Amino acid sequence: MTSIEVSKIEAFAQALRTKLSREASVVTAASDKYQESIARWSVAAEMQAAIIVFPDIAEDVSEVVNFAVKNHIELAVCGGGHATSGSSSSEGGICIDLSRFNEVAVRPKESIVYAGGGALWGDVDKAAAEHGLAVVGGTVNTTGVGGLTLGGGYGYLIGEYGLVIDNLLEVTIVLADGKIVRATALKEPSLFWAIRGAGASFGVVLGFTFLAHRLDHPVWGGALVIAIHELDKVVAFANEFFQISDPKSALMWGFKALTPDTFAIVAAVFYNGPEPLGTALFDPLLKLQLLANSTQNRSYWSMNTLLNEDLRSGQRRSMKGSAFFAPLDLEFAKQCLHDFRGLISEIPDAESSIMVFEFLPFHKVISIPQNATAFSNRGAYGNLLWIMSWTQVKHDEHIRQWTRDMSSKANTEFQKCKRIWYDDGVTQYGVGEYVNYDGLATGGPQAFGSNYLALSYYKKKYDPNNVFSKGPKILPINDEDSTRFEIM
Ligand SMILES: Cc1cc2nc3c(=O)[nH]c(=O)nc-3n(C[C@H](O)[C@H](O)[C@H](O)COP(=O)(O)OP(=O)(O)OC[C@H]3O[C@@H](n4cnc5c(N)ncnc54)[C@H](O)[C@@H]3O)c2cc1C
Incomplete structure (x- = not known):
């Protein structure tokens, strides 16, 4: 698959237009809609696609896939546009932008929610909440249902209900031969197996059907900013928290620079239940020196908007993940902070970056065998994540390489522990890197x-x-x- 020669772009775009419904849009660099059409959550993931198509109906998507295949043109698919690897962008090829496939429909009696392949989690959270329901979804609800689901999907509710894919009942997908297929556990089971974890490599998903769960009460949660000298107590608490592993709870914490030389611990805490139970569980954290505390009763939807502002689009960003076993070693956490400080003192432009340890209860996730879905990161461990942010192009390569180095260092540690400790039938097969934390760029x-x-x-x-070659x-x-x- 190749890019389109610049001199041929308009002719290709014209040929494509004749195959699509009247409502579909075809955008090229000649259009004033071009810049917004190639925009992504990370500015560093934007590429100069030759043609961007906004399909309006399923058949439009089939036509674009057939056209790209016939003309040997690289194809990218964009859902919510949050991948930092560039996997939803194309340099010189065709991009299918699914933003018009953003319908969300709720069947309250059956606790079922349908979301279009280009819907955002915010759309789903809101629509489900109107019926006292919730779907396991992302913790930053500006992200796309498409990419997040197809890579597996972690969120605040995984302790009770498993990953996003563990709640997926059906997809409608356009395959590489242009056919539109419905896949469930019974119909096209091997395809349904593959798309749950490696979905971006198998087709264009037009719609997802999820099992939703009753959630008609406020949850308790919020964000904390904790003084950095409390690190040893935070690590001790987090290890204890993982040990208890209350399925209704979730904890993510990490490091953030308040200024290029002042660092703090930031945390998101969550409890799916009444405030007294939430505050009792997190009491040791709440007693530390807090620089900010937004915990309160709130809706599940509001919980998923908590980090939206800090993680808004418009910067150059890179994401990279790894994993850790609990008990998390305090010395390892200190080393992570030391390395993170080092990078930010070297490149102050990266000061709004964060590093995160996810302590999400994993028992429900590992109750499903590693080979039950293509997703391969089930395990009795937590994800580790660097979300790097900066503004100047000149830092791109250095920051990306630094993040890869950090992730690979953490992964070496992870693999060592895995060999020594785990034999529960699932964890030993866990890869220790979530593809959606831009393991998408890995082999x-x-x-x-x-x-x-x-x-x-x-x-x-x-x-x-x-044809779908942009993922791992x-x-x-x-x-x-x-x-x-x-x-x-
Ligand atoms: C701020 C932020 C917060 C995040 N929080 C979470 C979280 O809480 N939980 C979690 O699990 N992950 C989280 N992630 C990671 C997230 O899962 C990935 O970034 C994911 O790729 C986002 O999906 P998207 O549709 O927005 O991205 P896109 O860039 O549009 O797509 C990512 C990949 O999926 C493919 N794709 C997207 N939609 C479709 C579709 N309908 N059919 C076929 N292929 C498709 C694209 O081609 C691309 O390869 C977060 C990421 C960010 C940036």
Whole structure:
């Protein structure tokens, strides 16, 4: 798949227009809508697509896929546009922007919520709440339902209900041959298996159907800013918290610079229940020296907007993840802070970056076998995440490399612990990196571990020419491995 020669862009765009519904839009650099059409959450992930298509109906999407395949043009798909790897952008190719597929429909009696492939989590949170329901979704609800779901999906409710994909009932998807297919656990089960974790590599999902859950009461939660000298107490609390692992709770905390040389611990705390139970659980944290505290009774929707402002679009950003086992070693946490401080004193432009340890109760997530879905990061451990922010292009490479180095250092530690400690049937197969924390840019075997062989087999079945190539590299299986897979 290649890019379109500049001199041919308008002719291709014209040819494409004739195949689409009247309501679909086709945008090129000649349009005044071009800049906003290639905009992404991270400015550093924006690329100069030759053509951006805003399909209006399912058949438009099929036409664009067929057109790209026939003309050997690179194809990208954009949901909420939050990937920092650039996987929803294309340099010189065609981008399908799903923002018009943003319908959300609730069937309250059955506790079912439908969301279009280009809907945002905020749309889902709001619509579900109107019926006293909630869907397991992202903690920053400006993110897209599409990318977040197809990579797995963590949120405040995973302790009770599992990952976003564990609550996914059905998708409608356009495959590489342009066919529109419905996939569920019973209909096209291998496709449904593959899209739950590696979805971006298998097609364009037009709509998702989720199981929702009754949530008609306020939750308790908010953000804390804690003085940095309390680090040892925060680590001790977090380790205890993971030990208790109350499924109704969630804790994410990490480091943030208040100025280039003053650092603090920031935390998001959550309890799906009444305030007294929430405050009792988090009491040791609430007693520390707090520089800010926004905890209160609030709606689940409001909880998912808490971090939206800090994590707004418009900056250059890079995300990279790894994982850690509890008890989290205080020395390791101190080393992370030291490295983070070092980077920010070297590049003050990166001062609004944050580093996060996610202490999300994992028992429900690991009650499902590692090979039940393509998602390969189930385990008795937490995710670790760097969200780097800066403004100047000249820092791009240095900051990205620094983040990769940090992640790889943490992953070495993680792999060591995994070998020593875990044998619960799930954790030992966990890869220790969430693909959506821009493990999307990593290789398939690393991102999918023991599930990679099956993915590679299904890739050959559903997308043998690798039309959907922007995610982790999943190559169609070769004949020898194919036979090996079939007899397994
Ligand atoms: C501020 C912020 C907060 C986050 N919080 C969370 C969180 O709480 N929980 C969590 O699990 N993750 C979280 N993430 C990570 C998030 O899951 C990924 O960034 C995800 O890729 C976002 O999806 P998107 O649709 O917005 O992104 P996009 O950039 O649009 O898409 C990401 C990938 O998915 C593909 N894709 C998107 N939609 C479709 C579709 N409908 N059909 C086929 N392919 C599609 C794209 O082609 C691309 O490869 C967060 C990320 C950010 C930046």
